[in-house]
Amino acid sequence: MRFEISKVLDAIEGRVCTDPSLARAVVDLAEVIRYQDLDGGRPASLLRLGMVIDALARQLEEDSVPVYAIVHRALLSDADLTSNERMVVRRWADDGLVEVLDNPGDRMFEVADLLGLPVLSRARADGLRGRYPWLAEQPGRVLAPVPGPGGPVFVAHVGKGDTPVAGDPSPVGGKLLARQWRCPEPGCALFGGGGGGGAFADLARVDRSPAGQPPPSLRGGAPTCPRHGTRLGDAGPRPRTEVLAVRIGGLIRRRFVLSEEQPVVVGRAPEQTGGITLGQWLNDEARRWISRNHVRFELRVGEVIVTDVSTNGSGIRPGGSMAEPDRIALKPQQSRVLDAGDMVELYPGVQVGRPGELPAGAPYTPTSVMAEAPTMAMRLPRP
Numbered sequence: 001m002r003f004e005i006s007k008v009l010d011a012i013e014g015r016v017c018t019d020p021s022l023a024r025a026v027v028d029l030a031e032v033i034r035y036q037d038l039d040g041g042r043p044a045s046l047l048r049l050g051m052v053i054d055a056l057a058r059q060l061e062e063d064s065v066p067v068y069a070i071v072h073r074a075l076l077s078d079a080d081l082t083s084n085e086r087m088v089v090r091r092w093a094d095d096g097l098v099e100v101l102d103n104p105g106d107r108m109f110e111v112a113d114l115l116g117l118p119v120l121s122r123a124r125a126d127g128l129r130g131r132y133p134w135l136a137e138q139p140g141r142v143l144a145p146v147p148g149p150g151g152p153v154f155v156a157h158v159g160k161g162d163t164p165v166a167g168d169p170s171p172v173g174g175k176l177l178a179r180q181w182r183c184p185e186p187g188c189a190l191f192g193g194g195g196g197g198g199a200f201a202d203l204a205r206v207d208r209s210p211a212g213q214p215p216p217s218l219r220g221g222a223p224t225c226p227r228h229g230t231r232l233g234d235a236g237p238r239p240r241t242e243v244l245a246v247r248i249g250g251l252i253r254r255r256f257v258l259s260e261e262q263p264v265v266v267g268r269a270p271e272q273t274g275g276i277t278l279g280q281w282l283n284d285e286a287r288r289w290i291s292r293n294h295v296r297f298e299l300r301v302g303e304v305i306v307t308d309v310s311t312n313g314s315g316i317r318p319g320g321s322m323a324e325p326d327r328i329a330l331k332p333q334q335s336r337v338l339d340a341g342d343m344v345e346l347y348p349g350v351q352v353g354r355p356g357e358l359p360a361g362a363p364y365t366p367t368s369v370m371a372e373a374p375t376m377a378m379r380l381p382r383p
């Protein structure tokens, strides 16, 4: 049983990140962990984060929906957690997957403001409405997770609604995210030099690169490390990025960030670090057709270039058209610029494109972080 719980925690680990391009909501980790009514279980349980992540995925009708978790430092030594859970949170902190702060204060709402994300919390933030007008004006920006029939559901603080809604990054957020920042504190997991991360950085499921740095905290108008309280140095323009998504069987299974620094390979089981592994979602025929490394994406001068690196080739669906005569073959070793609306089709029903341009329209069959966990071992790329 203990073994399976650690697998669930591994699955949850794949859904926490501080990458502005991937996080879909902000949560107060301590609040979620201590929300006993959610499952009527122990006073504190890290598994409740998985329940909230699953609920968010249900609402957004996507798999693999990551959350931006902020947590008070005291949680690292919370005796109500198991020693394994404490160790896991410490590892997330070391890898910069979560923000562990001495004084979280209003950081949760600041991050939501800077990134335009919804907040999942029961905390009333009425006193912050002057600073963050969207708290009062945009229903769906702050929702409380509450117990529901099949797991947590969300209730909007303002107006009616149960669906988290993203806004736009605030103007100051846009400016902060245009630059790279450097924390003077050695080994800072959030704003460290060259890749950051702890001892397991290479194994981190979410890449850390300057392109994925969290938003600085603003203190007295100055960009500040939320962890160390130190003034951040400006390390130049942030690398350009583009978010792409994998859609399989009509559903977005996973988003990934393409930056100018590193191409990303998508395939059945790519060898490359940061490659996108599709194997776990494929049926036998698709598995036979799709190569281990199938397509490579690069971002060059703002354009997404796709290159087929497979044995069997791919296709382009221009403007997302599913009409067969429109399909353009992408033969092995051929490259093409991915224009607005274009999708790459690796196999019928297996597509990659920009998430906003991938048509929805399939019954939602999510992969739960809780349920998938016992099969995790089968889903690791083969050595």
Ligand SMILES: [Zn+2]
Binding pocket: 183, 184, 185, 188, 189, 190, 191, 225, 226, 227, 228, 229, 230
């Ligand atoms: Zn720092």
